[in-house]
Amino acid sequence: MPPANYTEAFKDIPGTVVFDATQSRLGYHLNMFCMSLMKAENRAAFKADERAYLQKFPMTGDQREAVIARDYNRMIALGGNIYFLAKIGATDGFSFQNLASKMTGVPEDEYKAMMIAGGRPAQGNRSKTDRSK
Amino acid sequence: MARITAGVATSHIPAVGAAIDLGKTHEPYWQPVFAGYEFSKRWIAEHKPDVVILVYNDHASAFSLEVIPTFAIGCAESFAPADEGWGPRPVPVVEGHPELAWHIAQSTILDEFDMTIVNRMDVDHGLTVPMSLMFGQPQAWPCKVIPLAVNVVQYPPPSGNRCWNLGKAIRKAVASFDRDLNVMVWGTGGMSHQLQGPRAGLINKEFDTRFLDRLTTDPEDLAQLPHLEYVREAGSEGIELVMWLIMRGALAAEAREVYRFYHVPASNTAVGHIIFENPH
Numbered sequence: 001m002p003p004a005n006y007t008e009a010f011k012d013i014p015g016t017v018v019f020d021a022t023q024s025r026l027g028y029h030l031n032m033f034c035m036s037l038m039k040a041e042n043r044a045a046f047k048a049d050e051r052a053y054l055q056k057f058p059m060t061g062d063q064r065e066a067v068i069a070r071d072y073n074r075m076i077a078l079g080g081n082i083y084f085l086a087k088i089g090a091t092d093g094f095s096f097q098n099l100a101s102k103m104t105g106v107p108e109d110e111y112k113a114m115m116i117a118g119g120r121p122a123q124g125n126r127s128k129t130d131r132s133k
Numbered sequence: 134m135a136r137i138t139a140g141v142a143t144s145h146i147p148a149v150g151a152a153i154d155l156g157k158t159h160e161p162y163w164q165p166v167f168a169g170y171e172f173s174k175r176w177i178a179e180h181k182p183d184v185v186i187l188v189y190n191d192h193a194s195a196f197s198l199e200v201i202p203t204f205a206i207g208c209a210e211s212f213a214p215a216d217e218g219w220g221p222r223p224v225p226v227v228e229g230h231p232e233l234a235w236h237i238a239q240s241t242i243l244d245e246f247d248m249t250i251v252n253r254m255d256v257d258h259g260l261t262v263p264m265s266l267m268f269g270q271p272q273a274w275p276c277k278v279i280p281l282a283v284n285v286v287q288y289p290p291p292s293g294n295r296c297w298n299l300g301k302a303i304r305k306a307v308a309s310f311d312r313d314l315n316v317m318v319w320g321t322g323g324m325s326h327q328l329q330g331p332r333a334g335l336i337n338k339e340f341d342t343r344f345l346d347r348l349t350t351d352p353e354d355l356a357q358l359p360h361l362e363y364v365r366e367a368g369s370e371g372i373e374l375v376m377w378l379i380m381r382g383a384l385a386a387e388a389r390e391v392y393r394f395y396h397v398p399a400s401n402t403a404v405g406h407i408i409f410e411n412p413h
């Protein structure tokens with residue numbers, strides 16, 4: 001058996017959603033929609049009419065709206081996993097850094113500059129309960 | 134008999150593959166990354182593996198959420214590069230070694246590792262980027278490859294200790310294969326990086342450096358590190374580093390570190406790379 005607090009313990013990490021059983025169940029159809037974008041003809045169909053294409057998957061209305069809005073943090077909250085969601089970014093022709101700039105709410109240039117300067121430090125980003133860590 | 138002669142670990146960042154495929158390796162941003170692999174290309178040309186057991190994770194390419202194997206070993210004759218959303222990478226098809234792969238599957242299952250046997254699987258950047266970094270851009274890859282896909286997407290992934298022990302079981306399996314083969318084990322992924330959410334861009338050089346040090350000197354103790362510490366210290370995708378322990382477990386305790394490279398950043402990620410040679 002996993003320790004009782006195995007899943008709970010991750011929730012102390014700021015700005016991070018661990019793709020556990022709960023998220024996986026919540027996001028199954030959203031993530032399977034993303035999987036469908038691995039085929040060129042599906043990418044074309046999605047681009048031609050996003051709403052119609054999304055209707056093919058039994059996702060929630062909130063999930064569909066988050067996809068249309070390209071709100072990646074919302075998609076993650078609704079069970080999306082970043083490796084799956086990245087296929088939406090690839091379909092749009094965006095790099096991972098572009099998605100990261102969207103999720104962190106800073107312009108892409110600023111995000112890139114942060115990475116070149118050594119990335120986001122762990123210091124202060126380890127624990128919600130103790131931001132001094 | 135077959136023997137494991139060396140281990141390699143490297144990050145498998147997709148943007149690195151794109152830089153190679155689009156001819157950008159000499160651009161100022163990318164040059165320091167590729168310079169770090171010049172030694173490795175010379176080294177591997179000298180050491181010529183017959184087979185590489187390549188430990189990597191699939192990134193929702195071959196495995197969706199329909200089937201999620203913890204450890205999956207590729208036993209096919211060949212593996213095609215996957216279309217990850219922008220078309221397959223223009224790299225050669227990966228030739229397998231079904232005979233050794235099946236032998237390892239049988240041996241590790243009898244050693245109580247519940248391996249998933251895969252006879253059809255496309256391989257994504259997790260496998261092909263390390264091949265490009267080590268071998269460049271040949272018309273055909275110069276060795277056979279046994280893909281070993283580890284789940285690090287759906288929680289819980291295997292523990293570091295489980296990975297370490299699987300490495301040891303692979304060592305035993307290879308040693309009992311009755312063919313004269315030079316086998317390497319590669320561990321890929323990492324180092325510190327987080328691709329999701331407001332904490333994206335996390336890099337932890339201190340953690341990464343300590344990880345490399347401990348991988349060399351006290352890997353058995355490193356294998357006890359809990360998942361929580363990987364995610365907290367090395368970012369949500371830093372969990373990929375558990376796969377490096379399979380490589381290290383497959384080597385002798387006294388394996389020698391012959392090369393190390395570390396660079397920040399490549400896209401969102403800290404590039405880490407280390408080479409070990411087993412004693413002769």
